[in-house]
Amino acid sequence: MDQHEKKVALLKKYYSQIQTSDGFEIAENIASKKIDNAIKKFASGLDRKSIIGFYDITIVGSGKKGYLFTDTKVYYSDMFEKSEKIWYDDIDDVLLVDSGEKDCDKKLQFKMNDGTLITWDSIFLNKTPLYKFFKELLTMENKSVCYSGEKSVKHGKSKFFGSTAGGISSARYGVVNKLYDEEKFHGRQGHGFAAERANNLFDKITGHHAKIVGDDNVKNGADRVVDGVFIQSKYCQTGLACINECFDEKGNFRYLKNGKPMQIEVPSDKYDAAVEAMQEKIRKGKIPGVTDPDEAKNIVRKGHFTYEQAKNIAKAGSVESLTYDAVNGAIIATSAFGVTTIITLATNLWNGEDFENSLKIATFSGMKVGGTAFVTTIIASQLSKAGLNSALVGSSEAIVSFMGPKASAVLVNAFRSGSNIYGAAAMKSAAKLLRGNVITSSVTVVLLSSVDIANIFRGRISGKQLFKNLAGTATTVAGGTGGWLGGSAVGSMVFPGFGTIVGGLIGSVIGGAAAGKATDTVLGSFIEDDADEMIRIIQKEFEDLAQDYLLNQKEAEKSVDKLSNILDGKMLKDMYASSDRSEYARNLLIPIIENEVKNVNMLVR
Known part of the structure; x- marks a missing residue:
């Protein structure tokens, strides 16, 4: 029985005890699709032949989350946690921390050779059998494997077409409706419509329940409603003109709701003159059901904007419009x-x-x-x-x-x-x-x-x-x-x-x-991304450097992991813009490789 077979047998001994729910499978029993998803999501660079077991913790059994055990390391990605991996020969000791009544509530701690401490506290794992598994595993011989010359450099390029389209469409719906409503701004009385929209917006953002209702074009209907109050907007050059616009040719007041006058909204700078004009109308008996001139202040509503501000809102380039x-x-x-x-x-x-x-x-x-x-x-x-x-x-x-x-x-x-x-x-x-x-x-x-x-x-x-x-x-x-x-x-x-x-x-x-x-x-299919081209150059330089530094499989994989952690779109764009892309790649890789070789040599001593 070789080393791989021994480790498979060891995991078979404990796997059913380790799992808290069905999903743990051994070596040859694991579906290929699950392994594909695991490689894509959290086990990049996995050698399929080295797999000894996979504990899939996803509800649907997709293989996108879980614990994937191989001959030399374990890849893992728990729910809502980032992907990680532990090399067995980097483990100095394993500790079991009794921190709960249930075994799955306990903690398993890995004391690493470099002094760091890694803790597993997932509720998906029973820690006692897992502790026993690792204790026996660490006693087995663990040999380094020479670098094969094949190591994939990964760079995330997720493209969220659906979410982008959803957000943009949601925004477009709002913008298009805004432009639709504001076509009225281009007309002779465009500033009046601008005043309606601007006053309504101000009321909304200051906590009032405001709504435009005048788009239904009902004769003598309200332009808007604020907190249940019906309002007709009149933005004219003078306060008198604002009030005169509220009466028909026969001198009858036009804007009534359930027999009572609606509020007449006027420019803030025309308010006093409009109140005086409304008082005079009341004295002459022109407002049905209203005899007290002081009621003019309740009928006339002071808008939030002046006449000139309303005109500017309807124009392009003004401060008010912007x-x-x-x-x-x-x-x-x-x-x-x-x-x-x-x-x-x-x-x-x-x-x-x-x-x-x-x-x-x-x-x-x-x-x-x-x-x-x-x-x-x-x-x-x-x-x-x-x-x-x-x-x-x-x-x-x-x-x-x-x-x-x-x-x-x-x-x-x-x-x-x-x-x-x-x-x-x-x-x-x-x-x-x-x-x-x-x-x-x-x-x-x-x-x-x-x-x-x-x-x-x-x-x-x-x-x-x-x-x-x-x-x-x-x-x-x-x-x-x-x-x-x-x-x-x-x-x-x-x-x-x-x-x-x-x-x-x-x-x-x-x-x-x-x-x-x-x-x-x-x-x-016929246009390669610049990022992919840069990755190919990095790949080529890495293979050459791996031979120069005589990297073994573990050193190569660790170097690639560290590179993948820092490689992003900005770095690849900088590389594309550089005069010598191969030199850029070498300058990026050499410090990572030398640091890894240095760490290994220190551990050997």
């Missing part, structure tokens, strides 16, 4: 950040990644998409106010005319908030939404690609890499849009209103993921 768009952008970005972060975190955890690393990746992805959403809101809104929206009227109406009323209804009801509309009204609204979608999607793609565009000028990526990244970004955004359309249509049929948004979000994640992955696969 501030208004930035506040809206912050709200939209929060939603995009949340969607992307949650989906990315869930995807990582489902794929067997540890919690800490998953949270970092999810937070970074959320910040990237949220930041993009924030800037997109500002830029798209400013471009629209500057006239780009108007410039797209002809082309958007031509496209909608070609689409017809049915397809237009699908588009408008997928992206427009509110009740569904059809026919000519749908076609008119669809043209408006299409213009907003074109502006928003174009700005989004440019912003998401801005880092790549900067890197091409700095020489840190190649032209082919830029093309591949741009194509992937564009198709992910487009796929997310298409997925939103399909998902929202299905969601509307199942649960109108709420189902439209939920269905759109689910559809955008699926559509964006499919489109992005398809593009990456197709382009990847």
